Amino acid sequence: MTGTTPTLDLGPQATSVARLAEHVTDEQLADPTPCPRYAVRHLLGHLAGLAAAFRDAGRKDLGVTTDTSPQTALPDIGPGWREELPKVLDELAEAWRDPAAWTGMTRAGGVDLPGEVAGLVATDELVIHGWDLARATGQAYAPDPAALQVCHAFLTAAADDPGRGEIFGPVVPVAPDAPLLDRTVGLSGRDPGWTRRP
Numbered sequence: 001m002t003g004t005t006p007t008l009d010l011g012p013q014a015t016s017v018a019r020l021a022e023h024v025t026d027e028q029l030a031d032p033t034p035c036p037r038y039a040v041r042h043l044l045g046h047l048a049g050l051a052a053a054f055r056d057a058g059r060k061d062l063g064v065t066t067d068t069s070p071q072t073a074l075p076d077i078g079p080g081w082r083e084e085l086p087k088v089l090d091e092l093a094e095a096w097r098d099p100a101a102w103t104g105m106t107r108a109g110g111v112d113l114p115g116e117v118a119g120l121v122a123t124d125e126l127v128i129h130g131w132d133l134a135r136a137t138g139q140a141y142a143p144d145p146a147a148l149q150v151c152h153a154f155l156t157a158a159a160d161d162p163g164r165g166e167i168f169g170p171v172v173p174v175a176p177d178a179p180l181l182d183r184t185v186g187l188s189g190r191d192p193g194w195t196r197r198p
Contacts, residue, residue: 010123011093012144017047017130018086024137029077033136034194037074040136044085045075047129051088054122057108058095058115066107096122120154127151128188131181136196143181152180155187 021044029041038046049070056065078084095101102115113121127143128151134141143151159171169189174182182192 008096008119008123008146008150009093010096010119010126010147011090013123013126013130013147014051014089014093016141016143017126017133018089020130020133020137020139020141021047021085022082023139024133028137031136031196033196034132034190038132040133041077042075043129043132043136044081045077046070047133048077048081048085048088049075050122050125050129051085051092053108054118054125055088055092055095057106057118057122058092058098058101060101060104060106060115062107067110069110092122120150123147124151124154124188127184128190131185131190135194138196141181148180148184152184152187155184159187 024040024044029039029044031040033040033043035043035046049065053065053068056063096119100115102119104115105112106115106118107113108118108121127147130143131141133139155168158168168187172186172189172191174186174192176183178186178192185192
């Protein structure tokens with residue numbers, strides 16, 4: 001996708017994540033997730049924060065949401081999260097339907113980067129954290145096929161990046177004939193066999 005204007009619609013993947021969140025019970029909010037520091041409530045808070053950040057990055061509306069590093073504080077949810085999360089996910093998808101979002105420069109997480117790269121990072125975040133949420137809450141997960149392909153290509157390109165440790169864990173080896181989702185999850189530094197219970 002580098003050097004072209006991508007046409008990926010983030011809407012189907014954003015909708016997939018919103019549906020997973022809709023079925024999270026209050027009793028699951030304290031459960032562990034594949035993200036070592038995050039319980040389910042923190043993962044949901046992270047999803048809400050990244051959706052707002054990448055929505056504004058797509059709009060080139062730079063400010064607090066795009067300037068704040070995700071490492072600044074442990075994310076969490078507020079009392080209105082069930083209404084707010086699907087709304088901001090919809091807004092994220094809508095922002096990236098504008099071809100201008102994928103061009104020029106923008107900012108996310110306090111980092112300046114090309115719009116195209118920001119769109120790829122947003123796709124990766126939605127696909128991988130969708131898997132995290134599904135695994136943590138015992139739900140089936142079928143990411144948008146187009147978003148999964150883009151995410152796999154993005155993570156493959158980053159596999160040998162010496163700076164990947166700041167974002168991803170070490171690559172987890174996965175059989176080359178494993179499902180694409182498992183191979184993508186492994187590239188993100190997660191064990192595709194992770195389960196919420198020992």
